Structures are given as C-alpha cells and as structure tokens.
Amino acid sequence: xxxxxxxxxxxxxxxxxxxxxxxxxxxxxxxxxxxxxxxxxxxxxxxxxxxxxxxxxxxxxxxxxxxxxxxxxxxxxxxxxxxxxxxxxxxxxxxxxxxxxxxxxxxxxxxxxxxxxxxxxxxxxxxxxxxxxxxxxxxxxxxxxxxxxxxxxxxxxxxxxxxxxxxxxxxxxxxxxxxxxxxxxxxxxxxxxxxxxxxxxxxxxxxxxxxxxxxxxxxxxxxxxxxxxxxxxxxxxxxxxxxxxxxxxxxxxxxxxxxxxxxxxxxxxxxxxxxxxxxxxxxxxxxxxxxxxxxxxx
Numbered sequence: 001x002x003x004x005x006x007x008x009x010x011x012x013x014x015x016x017x018x019x020x021x022x023x024x025x026x027x028x029x030x031x032x033x034x035x036x037x038x039x040x041x042x043x044x045x046x047x048x049x050x051x052x053x054x055x056x057x058x059x060x061x062x063x064x065x066x067x068x069x070x071x072x073x074x075x076x077x078x079x080x081x082x083x084x085x086x087x088x089x090x091x092x093x094x095x096x097x098x099x100x101x102x103x104x105x106x107x108x109x110x111x112x113x114x115x116x117x118x119x120x121x122x123x124x125x126x127x128x129x130x131x132x133x134x135x136x137x138x139x140x141x142x143x144x145x146x147x148x149x150x151x152x153x154x155x156x157x158x159x160x161x162x163x164x165x166x167x168x169x170x171x172x173x174x175x176x177x178x179x180x181x182x183x184x185x186x187x188x189x190x191x192x193x194x195x196x197x198x199x200x201x202x203x204x205x206x207x208x209x210x211x212x213x214x215x216x217x218x219x220x221x222x223x224x225x226x227x228x229x230x231x232x233x234x235x236x237x238x239x240x241x242x243x244x245x246x247x248x249x250x251x252x253x254x255x256x257x258x259x260x261x262x263x264x265x266x267x268x269x270x271x272x273x274x275x276x277x278x279x280x281x282x283x284x285x286x287x288x289x290x291x292x293x294x295x296x297x298x
Contacts, residue, residue: 029158032049032162032163032269034165035138035141036136036138036164038137038138044073046133048257048262059125061130062131062132063078063079064076064079065105065108065134067080067089067105068104098140105135105141106145129269156284160193161194161272162188163195167201168210169204171210174235195249196250196265197249197252198254199253201255201256203258203260221236250271252264252265252268
C-alpha cells in the first residue's frame with residue numbers, strides 16, 4: 001500500500017486561477033460526462049470540444065479520468081495521471097490493464113472532494129462547461145463504485161449531464177445499433193442524469209438512418225426483416241420496448257474530425273442542463289433530505 005500512496009498526490013489544477021468577488025453571482029458551469037465505448041471517437045471529441053470552445057473565446061475546464069491513456073490531444077486542467085500512477089498500481093497489486101484502471105479510479109475517487117473544490121474555485125473567465133473524459137472501458141466507469149462516487153459528487157455541485165458517444169458507421173448494422181441503445185438505457189438508469197446521444201463520425205456516414213429507426217418501429221423492422229436469427233428477433237422486440245425511451249432521448253450528429261454539428265451539440269447540452277434543473281435537482285434534494293432525516297433519527 002505504501003507504493004500506491006506514494007504514487008498519489010493532490011489533483012493538479014491550472015495555474016492561472018483567479019478569485020474575483022463577483023464569481024458567486026455568476027451561473028455555475030455545466031458538467032458534461034463524456035462516455036463512450038473504445039473506438040467511438042470519444043477522446044477525439046474531447047479535443048474538438050476544446051478547440052470549439054477556444055474558437056468561441058469561451059472558457060472551458062477539462063478533466064481526464066483515464067489513468068491509462070498515453071497522451072491526450074487536449075490539455076486537461078485536472079488529470080488523474082498527475083494523482084495516481086497507473087503502472088505502479090498494476091505492479092503493486094499484480095493487476096491486469098482493466099483491474100489497474102479500476103483500482104486507479106478507486107484511489108482517485110477517495111480524493112474527489114478536492115477535484116470538486118478545484119472546479120468550484122472562483123476564476124476569470126468563469127468556465128461555461130466542465131468536460132470530463134472517462135475511460136474507454138465503459139463499464140469501469142458506469143458500473144463501478146468509484147464511477148458512481150465521481151458522478152454523484154459532480155451532480156451534487158453542478159448541473160450535470162451525460163454525453164454518450166456512438167460510432168455511427170458501426171451502428172449501420174441493426175443489432176449493433178440496438179446494443180448501443182441498451183448501453184444508453186443502462187447509463188441513464190444507473191446515473192439518472194439527462195443523457196445526450198451523440199452520433200459521432202457523421203462525416204463518414206450520416207446518422208439519419210439511426211434517428212429514423214428510433215422514431216419509427218416499422219422502419220427498423222424493415223431494416224432487419226431479412227434476418228431470422230434469435231438475435232434479430234430479440235432486436236425487434238427490444239425496439240418496441242424502447243419506444244418510450246426514445247421519445248425522451250436527445251440526439252445529435254457530430255464529427256469529431258471535422259467539427260460538423262458542434263453548435264447543435266452545445267445547444268443540446270444547454271437543453272440537458274435545463275432538464276437537470278427541472279427534474280434531476282429536485283429528486284437529488286429529496287434524496288438528500290431523506291438521508292439527513294435518517295441520520296438525524298439515529
């Protein structure tokens with residue numbers, strides 16, 4: 001344990017933070033948790049987000065939560081690699097790559113109150129967004145205790161939403177599309193946060209077909225009509241089950257490579273932030289009140 005502790009330190013932050021007295025009256029930044037399967041273009045999208053905000057002279061605050069990434073194409077303000085040494089964690093606990101990522105994330109989560117404090121620190125200009133890049137091994141973040149701790153800590157302090165990045169060309173196959181939709185359902189169910197479905201790589205293939213499948217069951221059934229396998233039958237049944245889920249799901253098509261659709265992306269984020277204020281925040285406050293009442297009665 002000594003080695004792991006020696007490889008951790010207080011989270012790094014940008015050196016240009018200022019503390020104006022007027023910050024308290026300004027609106028809180030919106031936290032965007034960028035989640036996506038390996039190969040979806042998630043990290044490239046992070047780079048595009050950074051470039052887009054810089055081009056609009058909009059302040060942004062970027063967080064890297066992937067301890068195993070060798071290089072990030074953007075400059076994070078807070079980087080888990082500055083706090084936890086991933087290779088040391090693997091060596092000390094005799095872990096493989098996935099176990100090392102999970103353990104590193106667990107160690108980082110124990111100090112995540114410091115990250116929240118850094119994000120809340122007054123600075124000029126006030127960031128409009130706090131964007132967090134998560135590990136490509138999607139289940140490590142979405143279904144781990146440390147992922148839940150990080151998500152809830154951010155959602156308790158800021159308007160927070162999830163951007164689930166999908167590889168559009170791969171979704172051209174109906175069953176792959178359905179697998180991504182089930183993943184989106186599980187993330188929404190687990191986090192209970194507003195979710196934006198981001199169809200990436202529209203420069204390679206437009207996402208219109210996916211939107212059509214979501215809006216009209218008959219269109220999806222026609223796309224999979226030629227298949228009579230068990231998986232195809234399951235996909236048809238799931239599409240019917242998910243009709244109500246699709247109705248409340250925000251979608252946008254983007255290209256992390258070219259920047260196409262980024263204005264629509266940020267407009268959708270603003271809409272998700274309003275959803276957080278109207279629906280998630282009251283539920284969060286209710287749960288906190290119930291916990292306080294239980295603790296008070298003990």
